[in-house]
Amino acid sequence: MTDETLAYRATLPRPDVTAAEAGDLLQSRYGLSGTLTELGSQQDRNYCLDTGERRYVLKICHVTYETLELEAQNAAIHHISSKEGAPRVPHVIPSTDGQDIVAVTVRDQTYQVRLLEYLEGEGLTHRKHLPKESVAALGALCARLAQSLADFTHPGLDRSLQWDLRRAGPVAVQLLSAITDSAARDRIAKTMVSAVRRIQPLAPSLRLQAVHHDVTGDNVVSHRDSRGRLVPDGVIDFGDIIRGWLIGDLAVTCASLLHQADGDPLYVLPAVKAYHEVYPLTEEELRALWPLVVARAVILVASGEQQISIDPENDYVRGNLELERRIFDTAVSVPYELMEIAVLKAVGMGTAVLSTEGWRPLLPDIDPATISFVDLGVSSPHFAVGNWSQADMDWRLLARAAAETGTSATRYGEYRLSRSKLHSATSPATHTLHSDICLAGGTTVAAPFAGKVSWKNHHFVLAGEGISLHLDGIEPSIEDEADVEPGQPLGAISGESGSLGGLRVQLSTLVGAEPPLFCAPREAAAWSELCPSPAALLGTGVDAPKPASTELLALRQAHLAKPQKHYYEAPPQMERGWNEHMFDVEGRAYLDMLNNVTILGHGHPRLAEAISEQWLRLNTNSRFHYAAIAEFSERLASLAPEGLDAVFLVNSGSEANDLALRLAWAHTGSRHVLSLLEAYHGWSVASDAVSTSIADNPQALTTRPDWVHAVLSPNTYRGMFRGSESATGYLEAVIEALEGIDTKGEGLAGFIAEPVYGNAGGISLPDGYLSAVYGQVRARGGVCIADEVQVGYGRLGHHFWGFEQQGVVPDIITIAKGMGDGHPLGAVITTRAIAGALEKEGYFFSSAGGSPVSCVAGMTVLDIMADEKLQQNARDVGDYLKGRLVALIETYPLVGAVHGMGLYLGLELVRDRTTLEPATEETAAICDRLLDLGVLMQPTGDHLNVLKIKPPLCLTPESADFFVDMLEKVLSEGW
Structure with a gap:
C-alpha cells in the first residue's frame, strides 16, 4: 500500500450506512434479524445485532481496505483460537453462502462486510480507575496474545497502517496539519522528534512478528473476580493487526492505560512486569518502550484532532479525544530516562552504576567525620506536636545542629516528614534527592571532577562526563562556561566568615535539565539512579537508611503468633500519629477513620506529659495506697448513674467483660447468660463465650458453651424484624430463650449486650428494646450488663453512654479502649451489692489497670475530653x-x-x-x-x-x- 493510499484512508469518515440499511443487509446476507445498536469506531461502521438468543457484531469498512487485509484478520482469529492458553477471541460468522467477507453496495457506495460473534464481557476504557491487578492482567493478556501470534504469518500483514509505530514519525507529520493551535502543534511535533531520536538507535534490535497492535481498553473484554475487579480475558477488533515491532504492541497497551493513571506514568509498570513474566522482552525492547509510548500518544492526539475535523458528528472520536490528550500529557510528564530506569527495574534488570573513582572532595577544608547529619525523617526525635509543619522547620533544625557542631547536613534519600501533606489522595514528594549543608560562610567549594561550569540566578552547575553537579548557595570564583579540573576551587559559601551559610548539593545524570529536589516514594528507585547520592562528595552518613518495611513484616510474621493479624495484605509501616492522622515511614499521611482506641487523637502532648511525669514519680499495682486510684475511681463513679458507685480497674475490654460475667455469676449464684447474635465482647474465655460474631470467629455459632444463650440479633436493617417499631418481635425471641432457661430451674445470671450494635456497624437497637429485655431479666433475678467498650465514653456525641439512648440504667457497665487513649486501661462500674458478691471468691486486683500511671492517664483523658469539648x-x-x-x-x-x-x-x-x-x-x-x-x-x-x-x-x-x-x-x- 502506498503512502498516498494511507493518507487518503486517514481522511475517510465512517461508512454511511444507516441502522435500517444494516438490518436489511443482515437479513439478506446472513438470514438474521433483531435489535441493532451502533458501536463506536473511528473509521469503520459497527453495529451490534441482538437476536434475542445471541449477539453479533456487523463490521462495515471502506473498500480501500483490501480484501487481503481482512482475510489476515480472520486468519489470525482462527489461529489464536487453536492455541492453548490464548485469550478469548470472537468467532467469524460466514454469510448464508459461506463467505467470511461480503462485498455490498449501499446507495452506490461499495463496502466490505464481516459478521463476528459478540464477545461477552466488560470493556475497560470508560472505567475511570483500574486497580493494579487489572493493569497487570491486561499486560499478561497482551503477552499471551503476542505469544499465540508469534508463529502466525499471512501476506495481508505486510501493509502500511497509520498506527504502525515503525512509521510514527512520517505519519505524525501528515496528521499535524489538522491541529490549528500552533503552540500545541509545535509541542506535539517536538515531542515526536525527541521520541524518534531515542527509538532509531534501538530499531535494528527490535523483534518483528504478527501483533494485534491495539490491545486497549476498547478492544478487550473482562470478567470480574471475587472482589469485583475487572480481569481482561478476551480480545476483539483485529483491524490494526500487522507484522510490526513486538514491543510496539505493549507500547500501545501501556499508552491506553495512561488516561486512567491520574497523571502517574509509573501506573503502567504492573502491566510491563506481567507481560515480561509471560513473554520475556530484551533489554533493547524495554529501553524502546517509553519512547514508543510517547510516539503512540502523539499519533493518538494528532489522529483524533484530524478525524474530528473531517467527521464532526463522530461522538466516539470526540469522547476519546479528551482521553487521548490526557494520555499525551501523562506520557510526556517525566523524562524518558526516568521511565527507562523504572521499566528496567520493574522486570528485575539492573542499570549501570555510576563510577566515582578519582573524585576529589567537594569541601576540601572540612573533615567529613566532623559533619553531623540531622534526622528529618518520620521517626525523628526532633519532631513532636505537629511542629514539622512549621515553615523552615528543617532548616532551623539544621542550623541548630551546625551551631553545636560547626557543620551539619541533611540526609540524602530520606523521607521528609515536613513534606507530608494532610488530606492528599496521592503520595506527596517526600523522598530527598539532594543534601543541604549548614556550614561557615566563606568555606571553599571545589570541583570533584572535571567539567564545564554554568551559573544563573545563584544556581551553579558543573557538567562532567555523564554526570552534573548542581549547587546552590555559593559565590562562584570562576567565569560562566569555564572548563575546570578536579580539585579546582569553584567558589565559596555565601556569607561572611564566622556566620552560618547554606549549601545545597545534588548530582544528576540528566542532560540539559534541572532535576527535582524531591520525588514521590513510588518514583524513588528510578530517580535515585538519575540523581545519585552525594556520599562520594560528603562522606559516609549522608545516606538515610532505607525503610525495612518488608523485612520487618517478615520478622513479625516469623515471631508474632499467627492469630495476631494485621490490617491490609501489604500494610504500610506506621511510625507516627498526630490528631486524626497517621504517617508511614515514607511520609505519607493517612486519615485515621478506624482507630477508636485513640479517642483524643494521636500524639496528644498533654497526655504524654502526664504519663511521663507520673512514671518518673511512681508506678506500681493497685494494692498500694496512692492518690491517683482514689481520685480516678471517684471520677468514674461520678460519670455513672446513681447507685453505680463501685469501680474495678482492669487492663482491657476483654478483661472488663470477663469480670462483669464473673460478677453476675457471683451475685446470682447462677451460670446462664443471655447474649445477642452478631455480637463481640472480647477474646478471654468468658468474654469470647458470649461473643457470637462469625466475622471474628467463624466457629462462633457452633462452639458456644451450654451456659450461653444467644438470641436473635435486633438488627433493624437486615434482621427478621425491621424498622424502629420492631422491638416487640425481637423481645419475643428473648422471652422464648428465657422461658427455656426457666424450665431448667437453674436460674439466670444475666444479659450482656452493647447498647448500640457496634460490631454490626453502629446499628441502633429498636426503641424500647433494652427496657423490655432488662425488665424480663431482672424479673428472673438476673443482672443487666451494658458493654460500652466500643460505643460509650462520649463517642456517640448525643450521649456519654450508649444506654442513655435507650433510656435504661444497667446493673454493670464495662468500658475500655478510648478511656486510656491507647494506654491499657478498662473499668467495670457496678453497685456495691454486686461488687461485694465477688469477695467471697477472693480479692481482685489488676496489675496495670489501676496503677498510678493508668489512673493518671484515665483522668487526663477525661480532662482533655472536657476541655477540648x-x-x-x-x-x-x-x-x-x-x-x-x-x-x-x-x-x-x-x-x-x-x-x-x-x-x-x-x-x-x-x-x-x-x-x-x-x-x-x-x-x-x-x-x-x-x-x-x-x-x-x-x-x-x-x-x-x-x-x-x-x-x-x-x-x-x-x-x-x-x-x-x-x-x-x-x-x-x-x-
Whole structure:
C-alpha cells in the first residue's frame, strides 16, 4: 500500500450506512434479524445485532481496505483460537453462502462486510480507575496474545497502517496539519522528534512478528473476580493487526492505560512486569518502550484532532479525544530516562552504576567525620506536636545542629516528614534527592571532577562526563562556561566568615535539565539512579537508611503468633500519629477513620506529659495506697448513674467483660447468660463465650458453651424484624430463650449486650428494646450488663453512654479502649451489692489497670475530653459526616444504609437494596482503594460489608469531607 493510499484512508469518515440499511443487509446476507445498536469506531461502521438468543457484531469498512487485509484478520482469529492458553477471541460468522467477507453496495457506495460473534464481557476504557491487578492482567493478556501470534504469518500483514509505530514519525507529520493551535502543534511535533531520536538507535534490535497492535481498553473484554475487579480475558477488533515491532504492541497497551493513571506514568509498570513474566522482552525492547509510548500518544492526539475535523458528528472520536490528550500529557510528564530506569527495574534488570573513582572532595577544608547529619525523617526525635509543619522547620533544625557542631547536613534519600501533606489522595514528594549543608560562610567549594561550569540566578552547575553537579548557595570564583579540573576551587559559601551559610548539593545524570529536589516514594528507585547520592562528595552518613518495611513484616510474621493479624495484605509501616492522622515511614499521611482506641487523637502532648511525669514519680499495682486510684475511681463513679458507685480497674475490654460475667455469676449464684447474635465482647474465655460474631470467629455459632444463650440479633436493617417499631418481635425471641432457661430451674445470671450494635456497624437497637429485655431479666433475678467498650465514653456525641439512648440504667457497665487513649486501661462500674458478691471468691486486683500511671492517664483523658469539648465535637462533626454519607444513597446503589450516631457510624454496602445481598468482596476492595487514597478503613459485621467509621473524636469537618470525598471517588471511579 502506498503512502498516498494511507493518507487518503486517514481522511475517510465512517461508512454511511444507516441502522435500517444494516438490518436489511443482515437479513439478506446472513438470514438474521433483531435489535441493532451502533458501536463506536473511528473509521469503520459497527453495529451490534441482538437476536434475542445471541449477539453479533456487523463490521462495515471502506473498500480501500483490501480484501487481503481482512482475510489476515480472520486468519489470525482462527489461529489464536487453536492455541492453548490464548485469550478469548470472537468467532467469524460466514454469510448464508459461506463467505467470511461480503462485498455490498449501499446507495452506490461499495463496502466490505464481516459478521463476528459478540464477545461477552466488560470493556475497560470508560472505567475511570483500574486497580493494579487489572493493569497487570491486561499486560499478561497482551503477552499471551503476542505469544499465540508469534508463529502466525499471512501476506495481508505486510501493509502500511497509520498506527504502525515503525512509521510514527512520517505519519505524525501528515496528521499535524489538522491541529490549528500552533503552540500545541509545535509541542506535539517536538515531542515526536525527541521520541524518534531515542527509538532509531534501538530499531535494528527490535523483534518483528504478527501483533494485534491495539490491545486497549476498547478492544478487550473482562470478567470480574471475587472482589469485583475487572480481569481482561478476551480480545476483539483485529483491524490494526500487522507484522510490526513486538514491543510496539505493549507500547500501545501501556499508552491506553495512561488516561486512567491520574497523571502517574509509573501506573503502567504492573502491566510491563506481567507481560515480561509471560513473554520475556530484551533489554533493547524495554529501553524502546517509553519512547514508543510517547510516539503512540502523539499519533493518538494528532489522529483524533484530524478525524474530528473531517467527521464532526463522530461522538466516539470526540469522547476519546479528551482521553487521548490526557494520555499525551501523562506520557510526556517525566523524562524518558526516568521511565527507562523504572521499566528496567520493574522486570528485575539492573542499570549501570555510576563510577566515582578519582573524585576529589567537594569541601576540601572540612573533615567529613566532623559533619553531623540531622534526622528529618518520620521517626525523628526532633519532631513532636505537629511542629514539622512549621515553615523552615528543617532548616532551623539544621542550623541548630551546625551551631553545636560547626557543620551539619541533611540526609540524602530520606523521607521528609515536613513534606507530608494532610488530606492528599496521592503520595506527596517526600523522598530527598539532594543534601543541604549548614556550614561557615566563606568555606571553599571545589570541583570533584572535571567539567564545564554554568551559573544563573545563584544556581551553579558543573557538567562532567555523564554526570552534573548542581549547587546552590555559593559565590562562584570562576567565569560562566569555564572548563575546570578536579580539585579546582569553584567558589565559596555565601556569607561572611564566622556566620552560618547554606549549601545545597545534588548530582544528576540528566542532560540539559534541572532535576527535582524531591520525588514521590513510588518514583524513588528510578530517580535515585538519575540523581545519585552525594556520599562520594560528603562522606559516609549522608545516606538515610532505607525503610525495612518488608523485612520487618517478615520478622513479625516469623515471631508474632499467627492469630495476631494485621490490617491490609501489604500494610504500610506506621511510625507516627498526630490528631486524626497517621504517617508511614515514607511520609505519607493517612486519615485515621478506624482507630477508636485513640479517642483524643494521636500524639496528644498533654497526655504524654502526664504519663511521663507520673512514671518518673511512681508506678506500681493497685494494692498500694496512692492518690491517683482514689481520685480516678471517684471520677468514674461520678460519670455513672446513681447507685453505680463501685469501680474495678482492669487492663482491657476483654478483661472488663470477663469480670462483669464473673460478677453476675457471683451475685446470682447462677451460670446462664443471655447474649445477642452478631455480637463481640472480647477474646478471654468468658468474654469470647458470649461473643457470637462469625466475622471474628467463624466457629462462633457452633462452639458456644451450654451456659450461653444467644438470641436473635435486633438488627433493624437486615434482621427478621425491621424498622424502629420492631422491638416487640425481637423481645419475643428473648422471652422464648428465657422461658427455656426457666424450665431448667437453674436460674439466670444475666444479659450482656452493647447498647448500640457496634460490631454490626453502629446499628441502633429498636426503641424500647433494652427496657423490655432488662425488665424480663431482672424479673428472673438476673443482672443487666451494658458493654460500652466500643460505643460509650462520649463517642456517640448525643450521649456519654450508649444506654442513655435507650433510656435504661444497667446493673454493670464495662468500658475500655478510648478511656486510656491507647494506654491499657478498662473499668467495670457496678453497685456495691454486686461488687461485694465477688469477695467471697477472693480479692481482685489488676496489675496495670489501676496503677498510678493508668489512673493518671484515665483522668487526663477525661480532662482533655472536657476541655477540648470532644463529645460535643463527636456530635457536631458526626452529624455532619452522617449527613454527607446519607446523601450517597441517592447516587450509588451499592450504599444500602448509614447506621449509628456521633462518631460511631456504619455505612452498609449491598448489591441489592431489596434482597440486601451483602457486598462483601466489594467492601474489602473499597477499603484497599481507600488506603491508596490516604484513608484508613476496614469492614465489620458478620458479612464484612459495613464500613466501621470510628475515628478519634478530634475529627475536623475538613477531615470528614476528605473521607467522604475519597469514598465518593471510589464509588464513582471503581476499585
